[in-house]
Amino acid sequence: MKVVIQRVSKASVVIENIKVAEISNGLLVLLGIVDDDTQSDINWLSNKIVNLRIFGDDEGVMNKSLLDSNGNVIVVSQFTLHAATKKGNRPSYIKAAKPDVAIPLYKAFVKQLELDLGKPVQTGQFGADMKVELLNDGPVTIIIDSKNKE
Template sequence: MKAVIQRVSKASVTIEGDLVANINSGLLILLGIVEQDTQDDIDWLVNKISNCRIINDDNQVMNRSLIDINGEALVVSQFTLHASTKKGNRPSYIKAAKPDIAIPIYEAFVKQIQSVLSKTVQTGQFGADMKVELLNDGPVTIIMDSKNKE
């Protein structure tokens, strides 16, 4: 499971002109899932993301986590995080999990991070053509991969 985490001042998702998700200060989480992902991957990634100290304290030092500031989160599924660009000019997405596998894992991830944060987590819509708008704060962008936790 891969995630691109962006610290944002605001972020939103629009589908076919309708605003479906909107957050203020917090994290935009782009989430890519492979068939081999399990509950262990969800546990590890939720813990890392919710406790990652990438939010400024009063001294402008990245020393606070999403939990510390009671920040908001927006989770957007993004199979393209598992693109392979080794051959040719057209990326291959063969590593990305198919919807029948990815959707339950995505939903479990959202449910678990909601539980950890004790608040509703905003989401995009799995498989939809989404327009994601954000104001990256910093900018701060972190890439996490549950298969590279050692």
């Protein structure tokens, strides 16, 4: 399981001209899933995201977590995070999990994130053509892969 986390002042997701998610001050989490991802990956990644100290404290030092700052979250599925680009110029997405595997893991990730965060998490729609808009705060962008825990 791989995520790209962006600290945002605001973010939104639009599908077919309808805004389906919108937050201020929090994280936009782009989530890529592979076939061998498990609940263990979900638990580890969710815990890492809510406790990652990337929000400013009173002195402006990145010392507060999402929990400390009462931030909000939007999770967007993004199979392209697992693109293989070694050969040729057309990315291969063979590593990305197919919907029958990815959708249950995506839903479980959102549910775990809500439990760890203690409040609802907004989402895009799995497989939809989404327009994601964000104002990256910092900018702060972090990539985390649950397969690289050690």
